[in-house]
Structure formats: structure tokens, C-alpha cells
Amino acid sequence: MNLSALEQAFDAREAGRAGQREALDALLASGLPTRKSELWKYTKAAPLAEFAIAALTDATPAADIDAARARVAQRADTFEGAGRLVFIDGVLDDTLTRLPEGVRLEATRTPVASKGADDALALINAALPGADLALQVDQDVSVNGVLHIVHALAAPSSLGQVRLAVELAPRASLTIAEHFANDGIGAGMHNTVVAVQLAEAATLHLRRLQALSAETLQVTRIEATLADNASLDTVTVDAGGKTVRNDLNVRLEGPGARVDMRGVYLGNDKQHIDNHTRVDHVARDTISREDYRGILRDRSRGVFNGKVFVHKGADGTDAAQSNPNLLLSDHAEIDTKPELEIYADDVKCAHGATVGQIDETSLFYLRSRGIDEATAIQLLTYAFCREVLTGIENDVLRIAAEQLVADQIPDFSALELIA
Amino acid sequence: MALLDINDLHARVAGTDILKGLSLSVNAGEVHAIMGPNGSGKSTLANVLAGRDDYEVTAGSATLDGADLLDMEPEERAHAGVFLAFQYPVEIPGVNNTYLLRAALNAVREARGEDGISAVDFMKLARQKMKAMEMDAGFLNRGVNEGFSGGEKKRNEVFQMSVLEPRLCLLDETDSGLDIDALKVVAEGVNALRSPDRAFVLVTHYQRLLDYIEPDFVHVLAGGRIIRSGDKSLALELEARGYDWVLEEAAA
Ligand SMILES: Nc1ncnc2c1ncn2[C@@H]1O[C@H](COP(=O)(O)OP(=O)(O)O)[C@@H](O)[C@H]1O
Ligand SMILES: [Mg+2]
Numbered sequence: 001m002n003l004s005a006l007e008q009a010f011d012a013r014e015a016g017r018a019g020q021r022e023a024l025d026a027l028l029a030s031g032l033p034t035r036k037s038e039l040w041k042y043t044k045a046a047p048l049a050e051f052a053i054a055a056l057t058d059a060t061p062a063a064d065i066d067a068a069r070a071r072v073a074q075r076a077d078t079f080e081g082a083g084r085l086v087f088i089d090g091v092l093d094d095t096l097t098r099l100p101e102g103v104r105l106e107a108t109r110t111p112v113a114s115k116g117a118d119d120a121l122a123l124i125n126a127a128l129p130g131a132d133l134a135l136q137v138d139q140d141v142s143v144n145g146v147l148h149i150v151h152a153l154a155a156p157s158s159l160g161q162v163r164l165a166v167e168l169a170p171r172a173s174l175t176i177a178e179h180f181a182n183d184g185i186g187a188g189m190h191n192t193v194v195a196v197q198l199a200e201a202a203t204l205h206l207r208r209l210q211a212l213s214a215e216t217l218q219v220t221r222i223e224a225t226l227a228d229n230a231s232l233d234t235v236t237v238d239a240g241g242k243t244v245r246n247d248l249n250v251r252l253e254g255p256g257a258r259v260d261m262r263g264v265y266l267g268n269d270k271q272h273i274d275n276h277t278r279v280d281h282v283a284r285d286t287i288s289r290e291d292y293r294g295i296l297r298d299r300s301r302g303v304f305n306g307k308v309f310v311h312k313g314a315d316g317t318d319a320a321q322s323n324p325n326l327l328l329s330d331h332a333e334i335d336t337k338p339e340l341e342i343y344a345d346d347v348k349c350a351h352g353a354t355v356g357q358i359d360e361t362s363l364f365y366l367r368s369r370g371i372d373e374a375t376a377i378q379l380l381t382y383a384f385c386r387e388v389l390t391g392i393e394n395d396v397l398r399i400a401a402e403q404l405v406a407d408q409i410p411d412f413s414a415l416e417l418i419a
Numbered sequence: 420m421a422l423l424d425i426n427d428l429h430a431r432v433a434g435t436d437i438l439k440g441l442s443l444s445v446n447a448g449e450v451h452a453i454m455g456p457n458g459s460g461k462s463t464l465a466n467v468l469a470g471r472d473d474y475e476v477t478a479g480s481a482t483l484d485g486a487d488l489l490d491m492e493p494e495e496r497a498h499a500g501v502f503l504a505f506q507y508p509v510e511i512p513g514v515n516n517t518y519l520l521r522a523a524l525n526a527v528r529e530a531r532g533e534d535g536i537s538a539v540d541f542m543k544l545a546r547q548k549m550k551a552m553e554m555d556a557g558f559l560n561r562g563v564n565e566g567f568s569g570g571e572k573k574r575n576e577v578f579q580m581s582v583l584e585p586r587l588c589l590l591d592e593t594d595s596g597l598d599i600d601a602l603k604v605v606a607e608g609v610n611a612l613r614s615p616d617r618a619f620v621l622v623t624h625y626q627r628l629l630d631y632i633e634p635d636f637v638h639v640l641a642g643g644r645i646i647r648s649g650d651k652s653l654a655l656e657l658e659a660r661g662y663d664w665v666l667e668e669a670a671a
Contacts, residue, residue: 362511367497387512
């Protein structure tokens with residue numbers, strides 16, 4: 001792919017933000033990752049980059065932005081809670097945004113650190129226009145309710161780029177639900193980077209839901225750093241999109257820090273869903289828990305790569321990871337790879353990745369009770385990812401997540417059969 | 420016509436012949452106990468009748484009220500009134516006990532040409548039946564058998580049976596793993612269901628259960644066939660003397 005188009009478009013726009021030019025130069029120097037890159041072995045970076053660069057030259061008409069705003073407003077009750085941030089094509093929408101009490105929002109100009117070609121999409125995120133914001137919660141402040149972050153797209157050629165820092169001061173706590181939407185416009189692309197900084201004993205619950213159309217692209221990256229006894233708990237539901245790539249990188253830098261990462265991904269048709277996670281146990285007595293579950297049918301493809309890196313000195317690390325997958329078609333595919341690197345003592349690390357089909361005994365049990373085969377299969381499929389969803393303690397949000405998952409199971413209408 | 424008629428049934432699993440010409444006739448209102456050494460094919464028989472497809476029927480027939488049972492899907496057999504209480508009930512986290520049972524009841528009622536039961540009426544019924552099984556109502560909110568002890572799973576099977584009111588109840592070692600109090604509760608649950616138009620086939624390894632559920636007939640299954648039938652005194656004799664003498668007499 002030719003990146004000079006990007007440079008020309010970029011120069012034409014006289015971009016002014018700090019770090020933007022540097023990110024572009026880094027990208028031009030490194031080029032895009034090829035399939036030889038470990039991190040982009042199964043997901044092609046070029047089509048994602050191409051879409052983003054094309055979007056740079058294609059400004060979205062104002063009327064489309066207005067229409068997108070109206071669509072989000074219409075669904076505003078779905079995003080009822082402590083408050084909401086609404087981004088349309090990567091621009092914060094002042095009319096729809098409501099900040100909850102205790103949360104500050106500031107413009108920032110911090111460039112995203114560059115790590116070379118493996119981060120090409122993060123470099124694109126840094127180089128191209130998009131929101132640059134920091135959410136801050138002061139020490140000892142617990143924000144009640146959910147802060148929704150809605151990423152909306154206005155046109156099929158839209159690119160929604162957001163760079164968001166989430167900074168929680170000591171003992172602060174916050175729940176965020178990110179919704180990636182394209183509200184029926186057909187296509188578009190999200191490319192977001194969220195940098196999470198949790199100070200001592202701060203707690204962040206992060207839920208991310210997407211049921212994008214089958215033409216939409218999504219790239220998300222979370223870089224989180226946790227201080228002593230801080231806790232991060234994430235639930236990621238991927239129920240749509242054409243190509244989805246999520247990177248979730250967490251550094252446990254203070255003793256007692258803990259991260260819980262849960263996810264479900266449901267692929268239909270030719271969807272491609274790639275989750276890369278990495279936990280760095282830097283400090284001693286840190287805990288990580290990971291449970292990602294995949295259901296793949298038709299010709300869909302799932303990728304799961306879970307890296308656990310236990311640094312020298314991170315003694316007493318306790319890490320557990322599991323990645324069970326259901327393959328419901330002969331043509332569906334999953335590439336799952338746990339990676340462990342351990343340089344410390346007294347470490348507990350458990351991981352298990354499985355690929356299987358519907359359990360025959362469970363299926364027979366349900367049928368022997370009079371449940372027809374198709375419904376029984378749907379029930380068992382749904383039940384398979386159920387445990388991940390129970391991690392969402394907010395009822396409204398959990399029901400929304402359950403509905404996204406149920407909608408992805410063909411002809412499934414028996415949601416009431418679920419525990 | 421017998422409620423259940425099994426004639427010269429042959430079945431195999433994983434390439435091995437297990438049932439080798441089994442015949443049995445069960446009338447409505449009757450309780451039949453099937454006893455036999457481990458591995459003799461008792462669970463195979465129960466699973467073949469319920470329609471589990473790991474088991475391949477190679478010859479013979481089984482009918483329910485004259486209809487070909489072997490030609491039906493497992494759910495169709497359930498609709499026709501067959502219920503299997505599993506030897507090892509399955510845990511299905513994520514599928515709710517209550518809703519599964521209500522869906523099962525509605526499927527059965529629909530097949531009988533009855534209207535579905537409302538959620539409110541169902542809860543009333545379920546609570547009442549649970550109480551009879553001395554089960555905590557909290558079980559209703561859990562996943563199917565999720566985290567249940569062995570005894571709780573067995574009670575749950577009989578509880579489901581009492582709600583679904585099947586015509587043919589197949590119980591596969593429902594007594595095993597139960598302490599004496601739980602055994603009595605389970606037996607009472609079964610006895611409460613006894614009726615002139617319902618029949619029971621109790622697979623059991625021990626005579627103990629038959630102290631509480633009095634069978635009309637006792638059969639010994641060995642080598643894939645019923646080698647001896649009698650009344651409840653046969654169970655007592657087996658308890659006292661073991662199986663060897665029956666096997667020897669059958670071989671002679
Ligand atoms: N799914 C199976 N796969 C292979 N062998 C089986 C299976 N189920 C049962 N068997 C074998 O069939 C025989 C009869 O088993 P079963 O019907 O469970 O006996 P019982 O219930 O009388 O103890 C045993 O030898 C057992 O090992
Ligand atoms: Mg058995």
C-alpha cells in the first residue's frame with residue numbers, strides 16, 4: 001500500500017496538533033505491518049489503513065452529521081445513566097454530551113507513543129484528525145451509575161477516531177460503557193485509542209459493546225497502567241463488524257493490582273474478529289484473570305492471542321487465562337494462542353484454550369425434556385457465553401449485552417429460557 | 420395393548436453389541452424394576468428408549484401405545500410421554516431451571532392439544548412440587564443442575580418428572596448416591612405419581628429402593644437380555660444371593 005497518498009492529504013490539511021506530524025513520520029518510516037509481523041499474522045492491516053486514509057480526503061457532509069446526531073438522540077434512553085460522551089465521526093458532540101458529576105473532561109495534546117509498525121493503526125490514530133480528550137476523576141470520588149461513551153458514524157465513508165485518556169486518582173471509581181454504533185449507515189470505521197491510568201486503589205469497570213453492520217471496520221486499542229491495588233475490569237462484546245481488531249494491553253505496575261478481562265465474540269458470515277490481549281505483571285502480588293469465549297459459524301474467523309508477561313521481580317503473580325471456542329461450521333476458523341513468559345518466582349499461571357462443538361449430552365438432555373433440536377442448540381450456544389455476560393453487574397447494560405448476543409444467534413427468540 | 424412393548428431389541432454402542440434380543444412388555448399402571456450387574460446394559464436400554472443417538476438400534480422394535488418409538492426424535496418421545504430420569508443428570512450453566520421446565524411443560528402440553536401454562540400458574544405449580552421434593556425454591560433461579568450435589572440432581576430429575584407428568588417414566592439409578600432420607604423423598608415423589616394410566620421402569624442396582632417403591636415385576640438384565648423375571652421377592656432373593664445363581668441357571 002502506498003502511504004504517500006496519506007502524506008499528501010496530510011500536508012493539504014496543515015494539521016497542527018502536537019505529535020501528529022511525528023506519528024505520520026513514524027508511520028512513513030516503518031510502513032504497514034505485513035503478515036510476517038507476529039501481531040498482524042491473521043488480520044490484514046492494509047485494508048484498515050486504506051479505509052482510514054481514504055476517509056481523510058472524504059469530508060462527511062454536515063447534513064449527514066446532523067442526521068447521525070438525530071439518530072443518537074432518538075436512542076438516548078439506551079444511554080441513560082450517570083452521563084454520556086457522544087462522538088460523531090470522532091468529534092465530540094456538545095449537544096448530546098452530558099458529563100456526570102465528579103468527572104472532568106479536558107482537551108489534551110499528548111501524542112500517542114509510537115512503537116513502530118506493529119502499532120500502525122495506533123499511529124494512524126495519532127496522525128489523522130480525531131478527538132483528543134482526557135477524562136478525569138478526582139481522588140476518593142465514586143461516580144455512581146454508568147458513563148456511556150457512544151462512538152457514532154455519520155456516513156459509509158466515515159472514520160471515527162478518538163484518543164481518550166481515562167485518569168482515575170487514588171481510590172476513585174468509575175463505570176464506563178463504550179458503544180460502537182453505525183446506526184444503519186452501512187459501513188464506516190472506528191479507530192480508537194484509550195489510555196487508562198489508574199492510581200492507587202482506583203477502580204474502573206469498562207464495558208464495550210458493538211453490533212456493527214457486516215461492512216464496518218473497527219480497530220480499538222486500550223493501554224492501561226495500574227498502580228498499587230488498582231483494579232480494572234473489562235467486558236468486551238463483539239457481535240458485529242466486518243473486520244474487528246481489539247488490542248487490550250494492561251500493565252500491573254503496583255503491588256496488589258488486578259485486572260479481569262472478559263470477552264465474547266460471535267462471528268457470522270465472513271466476519272473476522274481478532275482480540276489481542278497482553279498483561280504485563282510488573283509488580284509483585286498482582287493478579288490477572290481472563291476469559292474470552294468465541295462462537296464462530298458460517299465462514300467467520302476468530303483470532304485470540306493472550307500474552308502474559310511476568311517481569312523479573314513480579315513474584316507472587318497469579319495469572320489465569322481461558323479461551324474456549326465453539327466452532328459451529330466446518331468453514332469457520334479460530335486461531336487461538338496463549339503466550340506465557342515468566343521471569344519471576346512463586347508464580348501461578350494457568351491457561352486453557354479449547355475448540356469444540358455443542359456438547360452432545362447437554363443437547364440430548366434438553367431434547368429429552370421436549371425442547372426441539374434447533375432451540376436446544378441455540379440455548380446451548382447462548383449459555384456458552386453467558387458466564388462472561390454475568391460479569392456486567394448493571395442490569396440495563398447486561399440485558400443490552402444479552403440482546404446483542406442473542407441477536408447474533410440465527411432465529412433465536414428464547415431469551416427467556418436463560419438463567 | 421401394552422403401554423410399552425419391546426420386542427427382540429438389539430442395540431450397539433461404539434461398535435459393541437450391548438442389547439442382544441431384549442423383550443419386555445409394560446402395561447399402564449405397572450411398575451417394573453430392572454436389575455442386573457454393572458455393565459449389563461441397563462442404561463443402554465433406558466437411553467435407547469429415550470432416543471439418545473450414540474446408541475444404534477440394529478434390530479427389534481419398541482412401541483409406545485402401538486406407535487413406533489424408535490422412529491421418533493428424542494423431543495417427539497418426550498411429547499408422546501416418555502421421560503428419562505438420567506443416571507448422571509447434566510449441568511447446563513446458563514440455561515435457567517425454571518424456564519427450561521416451563522418450556523418443557525408447554526411443549527408437552529402443546530403436543531397433548533392443551534394450552535400453554537402462564538408464568539404465574541407455572542410458578543405456583545413448581546413451588547408446590549418442589550416442596551414435595553423438599554427442595555429449596557432457590558434452585559429454581561439457578562442454571563440447570565448448576566452446582567447441585569449428586570442428591571440434589573436426582574431430586575431435580577424427579578421434580579421435573581412430577582411437573583411433566585409423563586406416561587412412561589424411565590428412572591436410571593435414581594437411587595444411587597442418595598442417603599436414606601433423600602431416598603425416601605425420591606420414593607415418595609415416585610409413589611405420588613403412580614396412577615392407572617402411567618407406568619414406571621426403574622433401573623436399579625440395589626434392592627434398597629424397592630423397599631420404598633413396590634414393584635409389580637422384577638427383571639434381571641444380563642448379557643443384553645432379560646434372563647429372569649419375577650415379582651418383588653426376586654429382588655430380595657438377588658439381594659441375599661447375588662447374581663451368580665441367576666446367571667448360572669440362565670446359562671444351563
Ligand atoms: N457411550 C459409550 N461408549 C462406549 N461404551 C459404552 C458407552 N455406553 C455404555 N458403554 C458400554 O456398554 C456396556 C453397557 O453399559 P450400560 O448400559 O451403561 O450398563 P449398566 O447401566 O447396566 O451398568 C458397558 O460395557 C459399557 O462400558
Ligand atoms: Mg447404568
